[in-house]
Amino acid sequence: MDFGRFSQRIPAIAINRGFQWSTKRMYHLKELVTNRRSSASASCATMEYKQIEMEDCDQVLEHLRRSFFADEPLNKSAGLCQNGSSCIALEAHCVEAIKDRMSLMAVDAKVEGCCKIAGVVLNGILRPGNAAKSLKKLDSTSDADFRKIFELLHGHSLKYNLFEHFAVGSIFDVRILSVDSGYRGQGIANELVKQSVAVAKANGFRLMKADATGIFSQKIFRSHGFEVFSEQPYDKYTDKHGKVILPVEAPHIKMQQLYKRICEGDKDDKEQPH
Ligand code: ACO
Numbered sequence: 001m002d003f004g005r006f007s008q009r010i011p012a013i014a015i016n017r018g019f020q021w022s023t024k025r026m027y028h029l030k031e032l033v034t035n036r037r038s039s040a041s042a043s044c045a046t047m048e049y050k051q052i053e054m055e056d057c058d059q060v061l062e063h064l065r066r067s068f069f070a071d072e073p074l075n076k077s078a079g080l081c082q083n084g085s086s087c088i089a090l091e092a093h094c095v096e097a098i099k100d101r102m103s104l105m106a107v108d109a110k111v112e113g114c115c116k117i118a119g120v121v122l123n124g125i126l127r128p129g130n131a132a133k134s135l136k137k138l139d140s141t142s143d144a145d146f147r148k149i150f151e152l153l154h155g156h157s158l159k160y161n162l163f164e165h166f167a168v169g170s171i172f173d174v175r176i177l178s179v180d181s182g183y184r185g186q187g188i189a190n191e192l193v194k195q196s197v198a199v200a201k202a203n204g205f206r207l208m209k210a211d212a213t214g215i216f217s218q219k220i221f222r223s224h225g226f227e228v229f230s231e232q233p234y235d236k237y238t239d240k241h242g243k244v245i246l247p248v249e250a251p252h253i254k255m256q257q258l259y260k261r262i263c264e265g266d267k268d269d270k271e272q273p274h
Pocket of ligand 1: 067068071072073174175177179180183186190212213219223
């Protein structure tokens with residue numbers, strides 16, 4: 001597998017394409033996340049939270065192939081990937097988010113000599129029209145399993161349109177939340193979501209969203225002040241013969257589109273005073 005192919009393919013100029021970053025905004029992100037240590041639990045006291053740069057892409061994708069690609073409830077139900085294997089369409093989706101330069105990773109500082117990624121949150125900028133464009137693009141995707149998943153997600157975004165409801169021009173979109181199976185249950189996902197809220201605030205977003213596909217991610221987002229905007233029960237996502245397209249395993253029964261409004265001076269609900 002050629003881990004370098006994405007970072008090589010993307011010209012440097014394309015990295016900021018999605019968003020007009022001012023020097024001040026980049027400063028906000030660095031200041032917020034570089035070398036911050038988790039206060040979430042004693043067991044991840046050596047975890048460092050950092051912005052994901054384009055040069056981290058290969059390692060982030062390697063982490064995702066071993067975690068999110070196989071374990072996320074919809075991917076698992078579609079049989080999208082075996083643990084460790086690649087999925088070109090999903091990798092391209094991840095790289096798109098990383099290009100917006102608001103994604104974060106938790107790195108285990110205890111593992112010497114290498115950058116051991118324990119978890120990532122990939123955040124991207126969503127604009128009106130993006131979901132329709134992405135849905136159309138699926139027509140040319142040869143990966144039928146990827147199409148099943150993303151027809152559900154993009155179709156839902158189009159039907160339950162946050163832009164119309166909240167009258168915003170851009171949304172901070174929490175697209176991928178993933179923690180390595182060896183690091184789960186230590187508060188890493190909680191910390192990644194908490195820091196994402198801080199990044200969204202620092203960069204002037206008024207609205208965040210997340211399509212949470214399992215009961216645990218739904219709980220995590222709700223605990224950070226996200227609210228349910230719309231839901232899609234998996235047993236109601238059927239083909240023209242009434243057959244369930246994605247037979248997602250219990251306890252996950254529905255996808256939730258969650259949102260969080262950001263107001264000046266808000267505190268993240270879970271944030272504890274240091
Ligand atoms: N069983 C019971 N509770 C759980 C579980 C579980 N398997 N996983 C998380 N939780 C609860 C925790 O108890 C905790 O609750 P608390 O805050 O009240 O103590 C809360 O969820 C957060 O737990 P964390 O330790 O921060 O979560 P973790 O670091 O283990 O990561 C995650 C959770 C991201 C869901 C991980 O299991 C994972 O990577 N799963 C596969 C990929 C996936 O499903 N990602 C989410 C898809 S939605 C999206 O990406 C936008």
